[in-house]
Amino acid sequence: MTMPENDRGADALRPHAEDAFAEELKALAAADDRPRPARWNLSPWAVATYLLGGTLADGTVITPKYVGPRRIVEVAVTTLATDRALLLLGVPGTAKTWVSEHLAAAVSGDSTLLVQGTAGTPEEAIRYGWNYARLLAHGPGREALVPSPVMRAMAEGRVARVEELTRIPADVQDTLITVLSEKTLPIPELGQEVQAVRGFNLIATANDRDRGVNELSSALRRRFNTVVLPLPATADAEVDIVARRVDQMGRALDLPAAPEGLEEIRRVVTVFRELRDGITADGRTKVKSPSGTLSTAEAISVVTGGLALAAHFGDGVLRPSDVAAGILGAVVRDPAADRVVWQEYLEAVVRERDGWKDFYRACREVTA
Structure with a gap:
């Protein structure tokens, strides 16, 4: 029995942000006349407007995706426009994943380049894996390599997401250090590397109730700008x-x-x-x-x-x-x-x- 192929987002129980709010993103892009960083779909101002909500000059209403201090969103968006990665930290239920998804959707138009952190997340989930059938048939080569979401984001100049970073074992976490500091991902088996193109960045989330589970090394933490998402004030x-x-x-x-x-x-x-x-x-x-x-x-x-x-x-x-x-x-x-x-x-x-x-x-x- 074969499963029918659905159009992107069609009849999805929970559409990706870029599909669920496609009309708002389209309206923002049309009205956005401010400078945009390389490969960004929207300017930083428009990204913040998409998250916080507002009314455009043509009367289009942008619904709020995040209800909270404006400065938090502005700092998060500005971080993504620099060479520093973004770490969203907070207690469970403070919309870290929600904000991460919508930031990626607004910046890159794609929120699906995602690594879900767990205690069993392997290094390959962050770096790359191999198609072993091709590897055995043809030997090591780029056609046998299976890129991770992070590698794809680097090559395409998009935003990658890593959920629950502190759930990932420390030695696997540290594979991000070279990616975030040198903006390159070595492939020693092929004597090659993937260099990040402009537009690439990474958003990670972490639950501050997980402190002591797999603490970030000081070297890795320095590569992030940390934004704490608070519980609603009132x-x-x-x-x-x-x-x-x-x-x-x-x-x-x-x-x-x-x-x-x-x-x-x-x-x-x-x-x-x-x-x-x-x-x-x-x-x-x-x-x-x-x-x-x-x-x-x-x-x-x-x-x-x-x-x-x-x-x-x-x-x-x-x-x-x-x-x-x-x-x-x-x-x-x-x-x-x-x-x-x-x-x-x-x-x-x-x-x-x-x-x-x-x-x-x-x-x-x-x-x-």
Whole structure:
């Protein structure tokens, strides 16, 4: 049985950024009259506008991809226009991967040159591998070489991405040193090298909760300009982020819009922020924090799951009973310790909060 070939991005469950926002990128390119670095599809100003959102002179609305301090995005974009690589650092759920993908899409028009870091990532994933059938049949040669995403980005003058850099073993990480310092990738088996052409750069992401797993060597860290992505500064900002992403994901999954869902989104965000911060929003009551991160990304997942429940097993309106189980799953990672933290929070905070009786009952029902 052969799988049908689909057009790029056609009917994809999660299109790449350059496909999902192709019209916005096209409009930006048409309106962009500022200087562009070599092989960049857009100027740095247009790249920042693509991420932060805005309205063009012709009335085209560019939707925000990242809600946060403008200076962070400007520093990240400027870094990519220099000879230094970019390291996006932050706790889980601070949109590191999201920002990385959209930066690559806006700069190069291609966010797919990706290396996913894990404990088992081999050196070949960053350098190159071999087609062993060709190698055995014809011996070493360029036709037998399988370029990594990093090698392809170097040769084509594009942006490569390395996700979860600190998950990769230290000796494999250090294969990037020559790439980032000398802008060349030696191929000793062939006595050749690949030199990076103008436009090449690299974006890496790292979770600062992984410190001590595979720390970057000082030599490698010097090759990066590090930008720390913070958690949303205010509850309103986080509610806005969650609402936007849930709306995008809901449309992709053909879920109906939740006209009264904003109240539940705000409730989920409030619960996550209070448990994360260890204190209620009014500053009056200290609460224990669970072992999980309770990130914005997890809030998006909880609300999206609740929206699916409301659509398929309810009346389409997002209610407390639709999000209660998702919140429980996000908060209680350690069945012993986290369950105590959650039950104390329910009784001391949620139970006493005006207008939260339905939410309290729904949470108690799934917790019991």
